[in-house]
Amino acid sequence: MIGLWDTTGNEVVKALAAERRSAGGVASGMALSLIVVVDEKRVREAEAAATIATSQHPCRLLMVVRSDFERPINRLDAEIVVGGRLGPCEAVVMRMYGRLALHAESVVMPLLVPDVPVVTWWHGEPPELIANDFLGVVADRRITDTGQADDRIAALRQRASDYAPGDTDLAWTRITPWRTLLAGAFDTIDAQVTGATIVAPASDPTAALMSGWLTARLGIQPKLEATEDFPRMRSVTLHCSTGDVLSLTREDSMATFSRTGHAVRNLPLVRRPTGEELAEELRRLDADQIYGDALGAYAGVSGLEGRAHKRVHIWKDPVLAPARRLRPSPLPRRPPSRPRLPPARACPRPRPQLPRVSPLMGETSVIVHSDAKVLAQAAAARLVVKLIDAQAARGFASVVLTGGRMAATVYEAVAGMPARDAVDWSRVDLWWGDERFVPSGDPERNEVLAREALLDALPLDPARVHPMPPSDGPDGDDPEAAAARYAQMLAAAAKPGTAQLPHFDVLILGVGEDGHVASIFPEHPSAYETRPVSAVRGSPKPPPVRITLTLPTINTAEEVWLMAAGPEKSSAVGMAMAGGGPVQVPASGVHGVERTLWLLDRAAAAEVAPKLRSLR
Template sequence: MIGLWDTTGNEVVKALAAERRSAGGVTSGLALTLVAVVDEKRVREAEAASTIAAAAHPCRLLIVVRSDVTRDVNRLDAEIVVGGRLGPCEAVVMRMYGRLALHAESVVMPLLAPDVPVVTWWHDQPPERIAHDFLGVVGDRRVTDAAQAVDPVAALRQRAVDYAPGDTDLAWTRITPWRTLVASAFDTVDARVTEATVVAPQHDPTGALMCGWLAARLRIRPTLEPTDQYPRMRAVELKCANGDTLRLTREDNTAIFSRTGQVDRQLPLVRRPLGDELAEELRRLDADQIYSEALSALSGIPDLDRRSPHRQHIWRDPALVGRQSAASASPEPAGTPS
């Protein structure tokens, strides 16, 4: 590992090249560049997840930590690891302070691996508009996590408003095992589904996306049955035109599949670590049309997949926005009496 304190982007590029030479080509075949935008308190989580993902997808990992953008003094600290604790990847952890953090692309762009796709992942509260972050604009794929937001379901709806082909969310990834089990039930079901119920907490983004997916696939209006007894989605129930009822219920790391007239079956439904979820999203670098259809059904915004996949960067200064918000919230001065 090489540590560079109070350095420059040019020095980071040189140090990465030197470390690659000394490592002897540990990562000679890179599949992509993964740019992770992370809050300081989640850096270790992001490193652990990226290590798992890199085992399946050798990549150049660029972790960007932005701090104190209102600070007058700019500073860049960097750690460079090639084939070390982060597994089979080239990793650069960059901590940016002051106004430099608003121009992270000036450091990141020269570090992108040549001739491979770029995936941008926010392991933090998702941005309101991805175009406000240049690191998202340069990404071929953009991965957010609505569960990190204060209101996860509202964050999902905002993802629909701001959607462009190539966007995805880890809330969608988390229901892949659910979607697999529900879809496999139709291997032996010929009847049309007339009703669907999803049992999940009111603010669970996975439950909301499951409703959107069922609506898009089955052309029905699912019902969300709120529950406060469980921290995440609990069950999916489907009623068919022939009177049969199919129900999938989570029990710890298994799911119980029930069907009218048949014996209950136990199926695996393990909650995966963050790294496995990230690795799943790195398997595909094209637009996920099924996700866009589910998001469209959830939000009521049509034709998301027909939008342009390209965004144009929109400059936004968080410090200036904060001052404007404070000014608008302050009471107006009292008028001078005549």
């Protein structure tokens, strides 16, 4: 077991690899990644259940304990157990504090086992909308437990309204033994079932699902008879057209089965531990249509099976929802005797700090167009509409431009578009995300590219056009000074007293074959930079000296659009969308405050995992 205190996602990935090596392949052949989302007070229960389930299903268990969203600092503590107290699996228990807890996926995604299904189980109050939790959006199967909700029946109805195939609920799993016994009873009768009575507490979601199941299978409307004398569903009685009555009644750990004209029989009906219920759900990785039918029949919602299997992540900040305000509890202190992660100790060089990415991250959409030409036309149309909308809302608009072939085709498409005249170009601010540090007028400059392809044809206000300084500008051949100058220009344009940067409505990026964006290159110092603007030396893409906005600056834009076309971009795009990490794949580290848009052609989208490609 390794305990990592106040750590980073990267350290957890490294420590897991180290622990796997030292465990000598204890947990090979993992069939799935199981993400468990749980509150601190229920961790022990969740661990006990997961231990039972993982003993039946070899998997990587990723337990996410989220707390104190309001805490101003972010912190991650992690515990890595391979083939130990959590069963024969690889387990990472992660405690996330502060705003980091809202972006658990940034830590969890790199830990998913490649190419195997992902199952997410919430042990506790289920999320109102699964789309609000990225850990649910990435999962192939999603397991909630409405039995844990404060208002269990309302939670069940909410599951129906929010349903997508692949969802399931442990309140449903709980009636598997009942359904087995009742199905056996049906087999013994020829008569038609005309009615049913279910005796259960009024708020029992399991009884509600039993009612829905009987409605969906037999076309009857069962009567729910409320009782407060029993904590769980007490009995199910079926009335046949012949007048026969079949009844199944729970008695402690068994059931009595009675049928008109037959002797009463005792049958096993054991209440299973949560871990057994979880294990049952892990046995199937396709959608459970019978559950969907039962849920829809109970809630009176039709067409559940026809819904899309995948959800789009919808950002929701629980801190802004007054009902969920949480009082921060003291952060656990690192135990003095706890050893530090061995690989980190072995690392001789001080590691640079990862840039703090903005905690605000809107929805991510992936739009795949047939080819680069259509992509350029569509992106151009989108840009024109975005600028018109921004001007309608605020009177002006601002866009951050980039360089490269894809950007050039989009600029040309805007230039050739009659609708471009609907934009008041004199009220558009233009900034650059990066620039090649060469003399002014040099055809290598991104500024020159944009001017020739588009800007020269537009009635812009020159005072609103802000190219990055050239190498023959006021700072001469000093890219650091030029970067600092651009940072000052940005600060001067920011709203006084509120920010260091102006508002960017949309920031456009091309994606390099190696996953670079702007002039932030993989494993390059620019990928660690936290100042707003950075000089770049030794760029792997010529020319070698450049200036770039850094990741924290890019991530303040309202919308960030990443554009890529062609097969040579497919692996970079695939890695970025799989959460490759901002240093290894800078494109994975950018996002818009309100929206991140991937604009791809089919060839560039080829390696985007199917489950992500369906995000729209």
